[in-house]
Amino acid sequence: MADFALLHRPALADAKSGSFGAPSTGARITLTALPEGHVMHVLASRGSGDLTALIPRIGDGASHAVRPYGPGQWFVIGDAPLAAAEIFAKTPLLEGKASISDQGHGRVRIGISGASVEAVLAKGTAVDLALSNFPVGHSAMTLIGHISALISRTGPESFELLVLRGFAESLWDELIQMSLEFGVDARTGK
């Protein structure tokens, strides 16, 4: 038995929260610490072909549950926490063509939105985020500054960032800095 009880604490529980930067403009940024539900990393088996239609089977059916970011690689994400047994039970749905690894402990989501959201994120990544090139539902793995993150567009002026848990607070602080000129409301849920 463990000598002490392990406590699950959200990665951004103690992160900066409140309003920062320029007083209100029409282009304010909102940062939101999103629920640490489930994060499944899905990798295709060699030579398994196009699995685009198969992967949504293991998702919760919500829009943007499935986030492709490279050949045969997806993150499947949702707000509800899933036990290891529940994730294991999804494996047969993939018919042996892909495998699932639970990343719920390892990666967390940050929501970022506002009229100037593209301008803020462009300070950190070289990916072209224009709506015409990066439509709603599109995802890209990239660097934001020196921190690796999966960027997904969830609306015309809203994105979600999936980041390694240990880097989440650092990225959170950087996003606040990057948003100061527009004004930013950071919401950790506290």
Added chain:
Amino acid sequence: MASLIACPHCGPRPKEEFTVRGDAGITRPAPDAGEDAWYAYVYLRDNPRGRHKEHWHHTSGCRRWLVVERDTMTHAIYTVTDASAEGETA
């Protein structure tokens, strides 16, 4: 050094997202090829001026191995392909 690499999966990305492995033209010797062949494979590299094919890993993107053909003098990029597409993984 070339600064924008057009990843066939991710589109143009800055070189900071990649890790360079080196010459894509060398082939792994047979296990019993002998010490000289293995020494050359592990340690000896040409340092060409001009067109050169290298393995680049898109570490901070799609995590695929790519073959980047570039000019070591002008920094021009000629082609970028997935390494498995060419069957050039060593």
